[in-house]
Amino acid sequence: MNRIVVVGASAAGLAAAETLRREGHTGTVTLIGEEPTAPYDRPPLSKQILAGEWETERVSLRTEEQLDGLKLDLRLGTAATGLDTDARLVHLTDGDQIDYDGLIVATGVRPRRLPGQGGHVLRTLHDALDLRERLGPGKRLVVVGAGFLGAEAAAVAQGLGCEVVLLEPAPVPLAHAVGEQVGRVLSRAHREHGVDLRTGVAVAAVSDDGVTLADDTRIEADEVLVAIGSLPNTAWLDGSGLDLADGLVCDQYSAAAPGVYGAGDVARWHNPLFGVSMRIEHRTNAAEQGMAAARNLLYPDARKPFAPVPYFWSDQYDMKIHAYGYLRGHDTVEIAEGDLGQRRFLATYRKEGRLVGALAVGMPPKAIRPWRQALLTEER
Incomplete structure (x- = not known):
């Protein structure tokens, strides 16, 4: 495998590119990004950036020197418009075509x-x-x-x-x-x-x-x-033969087809830990899946299922919200500790009697961490 193309230059795509280099890939790594800006972090946009608390430089995921060190074929300010899986070609808005031996799709989502x-x-x-x-x-x-x-x-x-x-x-x-x-x-x-x-x-x-x-x-x-949600950026994959259904459909290894993997917000994959297909629009998942997809692409004979406990956080006023698990579809909520009235509590979520998530409001991070381990060991 000499030439690997990563489409999408945000958290998932960057994590994939870095992992390829860290795992020893010395061939060409092309990283394609629709925005002209170098990879940056999105969660602060609705918080510190919107509030004017941070300068824009603080959201950059890597310095120029760090990006240079990866020796990438970096294509910013251009987008993928089509994919030919038979010829293994990615078509770009500038008319260029890039051939690949391996492809990671990390094109994220767009607002509804x-x-x-x-x-x-x-x-x-x-x-x-x-x-x-x-x-x-x-x-x-x-x-x-x-x-x-x-x-x-x-x-x-x-x-x-x-x-x-x-x-x-x-x-x-x-x-x-x-x-x-x-x-x-x-x-x-x-x-x-x-x-x-x-x-x-x-x-x-x-x-x-x-x-x-x-x-x-x-x-x-x-x-x-x-702010009514997002749609996965899969239009450029129409006609590619890949399975598209509210995202790029992938298996438990994040593979969509031989030599093609999905990562981040755009990927819908089977999470064997929860036994369901899911598409997660959270920053932590994007980076973790980017790394997992890169490793599985490089080492097809030693692939590992991508089976994380999803994690997300939110800041609203003085409330810090942290959650682990896959809360959607739960049928029972219990307040495990704290007080709802004081907006300081920890809630657990179950489906058919099985633990599927935990959420903390106004609690220190250490209060919810044990529940991540409980989710990892829960029988499903």
Whole structure:
């Protein structure tokens, strides 16, 4: 295997490229990134960058010298437009074609949009900086979607002195992921900080100066942020013969086809630890899967299943939220310790009696770490 191509230059793609070099691959490693910016970290975009607490340099994942040390064929500012798995060619927007012996797909996701013209999304560094310039005292921000991204942005905007309206179609924000009890706790935090949280409302259209609800109600705003989830970037793989179903479908080794692996937000793979197919949009998973995919690609006779305990975190106001496991689809939530009213507690999640996750709010990290080990050893 001489030439390896990694499509996607964010956390998963960079981790894959670094692992290839660390594991001794001396051939060509081409790293393709749609953005002109060198690889950077995305979680701070809705927190420290949006709040103006960090300079942009702090989100860079590696220095220029570190990238140079990897001796990459680095193609930034261009995107993959097609894949020919028979000829083993990746087609680029600039018209170039790159042949490969091995391919790692790490193209991530793109924000979902709503009908209408206008509104912001928050996925790239440019998105965060553009929105940050428009926020401040006296500004009114409408956030559509009270998931983790929308909730973090709402909390930051409130701290910047904005009047914030947070819209959510579900009766309880995040109930599908963290349960109604925990969802209500997070909702109460927004309201106590002065955010106008409205649940059970659907947005029909977005414009530069507000949103129109499904019942034709108009909500005026200086700025609108649409945070209603993401779609995996797989359009460039249409016609490739690869299995696409809410992501690039991979097996337990993160393999999508011979010589083709998926990593990060775009990959839907079978996690043998939980016994289900999952696609995880979390920073830690992106880096871990990038490394695992690179090793399995290099050493096909010694492949190891990618079987992690997913981990994510969120910062909202003074709340630190940490979670391990795969909480979606749970049927039981128990408060293992702490107090919901004080927003300091640890909740456990089970499905059919089996532990599938744990989430802590306002607790030190060491309080939840033992639950990761419990998830690793849980019989399923």
